[in-house]
Amino acid sequence: MNLLFVGDVVGEPGRRVLLNNLRQLKDKLALDFIVVNAENAAGGFGVTEKICLELFEQEVDVITSGNHIWDKREALTYIVGEPRLLRPHNYPVGTPGSGWYVGETAAGDKVGVLNLMGQAFMHPSLECPFAAADAVLAERPADLKMILVDMHCETTSEKTAMGWHLDGRVSAVVGTHTHIPTADERILPQGTGYITDVGMTGTYDSVIGMHKDKTVKRFLSKLPERLETASGPATLSAVFIQLDADSGRCHGIKRVRIAE
Amino acid sequence: MNLLFVGDVVGEPGRRVLLNNLRQLKDKLALDFIVVNAENAAGGFGVTEKICLELFEQEVDVITSGNHIWDKREALTYIVGEPRLLRPHNYPVGTPGSGWYVGETAAGDKVGVLNLMGQAFMHPSLECPFAAADAVLAERPADLKMILVDMHCETTSEKTAMGWHLDGRVSAVVGTHTHIPTADERILPQGTGYITDVGMTGTYDSVIGMHKDKTVKRFLSKLPERLETASGPATLSAVFIQLDADSGRCHGIKRVRIAE
Amino acid sequence: MNLLFVGDVVGEPGRRVLLNNLRQLKDKLALDFIVVNAENAAGGFGVTEKICLELFEQEVDVITSGNHIWDKREALTYIVGEPRLLRPHNYPVGTPGSGWYVGETAAGDKVGVLNLMGQAFMHPSLECPFAAADAVLAERPADLKMILVDMHCETTSEKTAMGWHLDGRVSAVVGTHTHIPTADERILPQGTGYITDVGMTGTYDSVIGMHKDKTVKRFLSKLPERLETASGPATLSAVFIQLDADSGRCHGIKRVRIAE
Amino acid sequence: MNLLFVGDVVGEPGRRVLLNNLRQLKDKLALDFIVVNAENAAGGFGVTEKICLELFEQEVDVITSGNHIWDKREALTYIVGEPRLLRPHNYPVGTPGSGWYVGETAAGDKVGVLNLMGQAFMHPSLECPFAAADAVLAERPADLKMILVDMHCETTSEKTAMGWHLDGRVSAVVGTHTHIPTADERILPQGTGYITDVGMTGTYDSVIGMHKDKTVKRFLSKLPERLETASGPATLSAVFIQLDADSGRCHGIKRVRIAE
Numbered sequence A, B, C, D: 001m002n003l004l005f006v007g008d009v010v011g012e013p014g015r016r017v018l019l020n021n022l023r024q025l026k027d028k029l030a031l032d033f034i035v036v037n038a039e040n041a042a043g044g045f046g047v048t049e050k051i052c053l054e055l056f057e058q059e060v061d062v063i064t065s066g067n068h069i070w071d072k073r074e075a076l077t078y079i080v081g082e083p084r085l086l087r088p089h090n091y092p093v094g095t096p097g098s099g100w101y102v103g104e105t106a107a108g109d110k111v112g113v114l115n116l117m118g119q120a121f122m123h124p125s126l127e128c129p130f131a132a133a134d135a136v137l138a139e140r141p142a143d144l145k146m147i148l149v150d151m152h153c154e155t156t157s158e159k160t161a162m163g164w165h166l167d168g169r170v171s172a173v174v175g176t177h178t179h180i181p182t183a184d185e186r187i188l189p190q191g192t193g194y195i196t197d198v199g200m201t202g203t204y205d206s207v208i209g210m211h212k213d214k215t216v217k218r219f220l221s222k223l224p225e226r227l228e229t230a231s232g233p234a235t236l237s238a239v240f241i242q243l244d245a246d247s248g249r250c251h252g253i254k255r256v257r258i259a260e
C-alpha cells in the first residue's frame, strides 16, 4: 500500500505546485492513498471549501490541518459536512468536525487518519494529544490495520515523543507545522514510519512561506508588519510511505521533493 | 577552506561518537576548521572545563552553545579565560564571556564564529539577535572574510529569517537547538550557506537525546519525571561547509552523519 | 458560615506569620472552615508532609496548591494518603492525589474545595480547567451547597473568565499564583464570591516572596541566579468569605491582611 | 505635586467614564499632571489620533500604551508628530515615536514619563526594560526631579522587580496591562511610589474589558470567537500620587475608583 503525505500547503504557490504534480506523482509512485495538510492553503491562513474541493478532485483522500484551521471562518461550518477535512482531534468535545477519519483505497483497504496538535508553545492549549491518541486507538475497528498520524506541533521533543508513544500501534507518525523538512525519516523499531517534519509545500525563498523581506523586517523592528504569502517558484514537500496492508507495518518512508 | 560544524553534543554518547570520529573526519574531509556546539555535552545540561579541554585536544577550534550554557555553573568562570568557548552573543553587556571569536586556520586564514540565540519561546529573553549580528558585522576586521554563525533557536521562522538577514554578509548560518537535522541545506542567493538545524550529536533512540520512555511518560503524566541522557549507539550530526577563503562565500554545504 | 482562604504561603516567613496568627483569627472571625494554598511553603518550592501536618494541627481544613505542587517529590506519595492536600484537579487521569475534596465544618456543614490550574503561560499544559470544573459540578452530591474554587493561574483573563463561568454554581472563586493581592473582590451577580488573586502569605520586601536583589539581578543579567526565599517581616494575605450554608451563596468577601 | 495615573482605558465605556469624570477629579484632587494609558481605547485594540485629541482636550498631559499600541496602524505615523503619546521605550532603535517624554505642570515643574514593556510572556520580545530604564536615567536632565514609570507587563515578578530596581531613582512605578487593580500600593523604602497594576478603566462586568460570555466561550471551546468590548456601566481605575516637587520623592499613593 503506497501512501503520500504532503506537508503544509502554503498559499497559491503551494496549491499550484501540488495540483500540477499530483496526478503524475500518483501514477509514478502507484499511490493508493493521498493525505494533504492544507492549514495554510488559503493565502497562508486557513482553508476554504473551494480549495478542499480542488484537492479532492485531484484525488486527495484526506485533508489535515493544525492551528490555522479556523483562520477562514467558513471552515467552522464546512467541516461539519465534510468528514474528509480534519481538524486537530484533541480540540474539546463539541468542536465542529473531527480529527479522525477512516478512508478506503480503491482496492478496498481501510486507512485511518488521525490529526493531532501539540501543546507546547501552541495557542490555544488543546487537550493532551498523547491521551487523545490512546483514546482513538482503544476504539479502532478490529479490521483497521493502517493508521497515519499527522502530529501538528512546534517542538521536536513533543513530536519525537509521539513517534515513540505510537510505535507499533500505528503505521506512521508524520510531523507538520514547522514548514521545514527534517532529515530524520526512519522506521521505528516496532514498525512505525516516522519523520519529525514533512516540510511545507510552497515557496522556499521565503520565511516559512511568507514574504521574506517583510518577515525579516518584522523580526528586526518588532512592528506588526503585515505578512503575506511569498511568490515565486514553489516546492512540493512530501513523504512517500509504504505499508503492509495486512499488518499495517511501515516498510518504507522516503522524502519526496518536487521543485518548480 | 573546509569547515565542519557539529550539532549539539548530548552527554557521554554524543562525546563518544564525536571523539572517536573527529580526527578521521578531519583527514578525510581535509578540514581546516572545526566548530562544535556543546551546550548539552555534560549529561545533557551544560558544559564543563574538562569537556572543553577534551574537545580542544581533538582539534576543535571553537565551541558554541545556547540556552544550556550556564547549566554547569563552572562555565560562568571558565568562559572568562577561554575565548574559544562561546555563549550566545546577545546576552546583555556585562555577561561573562563572549559570543564572538576570531580564530585562524593552520594556513593562517581567519575565521570568525558568532553564536546567537533566538527570542521566540526561549528563556530567558535575550537582546535582538538580528541587531546583535548587525553590530558585530559593523565592526568586523577588514581582512576577515569568513564568518560562521550558530543561530541557536526554537522556531524555524526566526532561524530562516536570520539566514536571509545575513545572506551575502557571512559565510554560513547554521541552526542548532532543536536536535533534529533538517533537510534544507542550501546556498542562499548571495552566497551564504544555510541549514535550519544541524541536528544533535547523540543517541537518536531517544527524545532529543534524553531517555525516551521517561520523556514520553512525562508528556503523558505532566509530572516532573527526571530527565536523563539516553544511552545506546550514537550518531554524529554535522555539516561540511566549503568556503572560498578570499571572498568568504560558501560554495558547498552538505550534511554529515556518522552512526555508531 | 465563615470561611478563610489564605493565599500562597511562601517559605518560613509565610508559615511563621500564618501559624502565629491563625488561631486568633479563627476566634476573631468565628471561622468555620480554613483553606490554605501552600504550594510554596517549603522554601518557596513545594510542600512537605511535615508542613502539611503543622497546618492541619493549626486547624487548617484543606490545603490547595498549584504548579509547584511536585517541587518536593515526597508530595507525589504523601498526597495519595492525604485527601485534604489538593493538587490541580485538571492534571490527567491517573495523577496521584486529587483536586477535589469535600470537608465538613464542626457544625456538620459540608464544604467542597476544588483546586484548578490555568492553561495560559503555565507549565506543563493541563486539561481545560473550565471543562474540569463542569465535570466536578455535574457529579456534586445533591446536599453539597458550599463549594470553594482555588483557580491557580497566571493571567487575569483566565481567572476572571472562571469567575463568570462558575457564577451561581459555586460559592466562591479565588485566584492564586501571582502572589500579589488584587483589589477586585466582589460578589458576582448570581451570588458567587470572587477575587482575582488573594496575594501571597510571605515577605513582601521581595519579588513575589523571593530575595529581591537576587531576582532583580537575574532580570538584568539573564543569568541563572539562584532564587531563595526572602527573609524579614511577613504578611498574611487572605480573604474572609461569608456564605449562606443553606443556599451556598456568598454574602460577603473581604480581604484580610495581617503584617508582622 | 499631585499626579493622577489612569489605567488602561478600554473602548467606548472606558473613554466615557474617563471623560465624564476627569475635570471634576482634577479640581477635587488639585491635580497638576495627568497620565492615561490608552492602549485599548479604540474598541479594545489600540488608539487613534481622534481619541488622543479628546484626551488632551480634557487636560491629559501624557498618554502611555503597551503591546496594543500599533493595533490601529495610524498610530505608527501619528506618534511621530505627537511626543505626548508614548510607546514602550524598549522597542528597538528606529521605532516610530518614543517612550520617554518630559512634560511640565502649570506651575512650571518638569515631570518625566517613561513607558516600558516587560519581556515575559509578551509578544513581541522587546529589549530589556531594566537596561532601558537605566539608560534613560543616565541621561536625565539634572533639574528633572519627578519621573513616573508605566511598566506595562504580564507578570507580577517582572513588575515588582522593576519597582525595586528603580526605588529611589524615580518618583513612581505603576504597572499596567493585566486590567485588574492590585491592592499593594505602597511607598518603597527609598521613596518611590509603587503599585503592581492600576487596573483598567472600562466595564468590569467583562473579562478584562471584553464581552464576558464570548470570552468564556472561547476559553471553553478553544475556537477563535471574536472578542468585542463589553458594554454597560464602567469604572475609572487610577492612582493618585503625591510627590515632593523638589526631591521627586513620593509621599502618597492611593487607589482611585469611580464607578458609573
Ligand SMILES: [Fe+2]
Residues within 6 Å of the ligand: A008, A039, A040, A066, A177, A178, A179
Ligand atoms: Fe503550517
Ligand SMILES: [Fe+2]
Residues within 6 Å of the ligand: A039, A066, A067, A068, A152, A176, A177
Ligand atoms: Fe501550524
Ligand SMILES: [Fe+2]
Residues within 6 Å of the ligand: B039, B066, B067, B068, B152, B176, B177
Ligand atoms: Fe538549546
Ligand SMILES: [Fe+2]
Residues within 6 Å of the ligand: B008, B039, B040, B066, B177, B178, B179
Ligand atoms: Fe541543545
Ligand SMILES: [Fe+2]
Residues within 6 Å of the ligand: C039, C066, C067, C068, C152, C176, C177
Ligand atoms: Fe504557582
Ligand SMILES: [Fe+2]
Residues within 6 Å of the ligand: C008, C039, C040, C066, C177, C178, C179
Ligand atoms: Fe505560588
Ligand SMILES: [Fe+2]
Residues within 6 Å of the ligand: D039, D066, D067, D068, D152, D176, D177
Ligand atoms: Fe497590554
Ligand SMILES: [Fe+2]
Residues within 6 Å of the ligand: D008, D039, D040, D066, D068, D177, D178, D179
Ligand atoms: Fe491593556
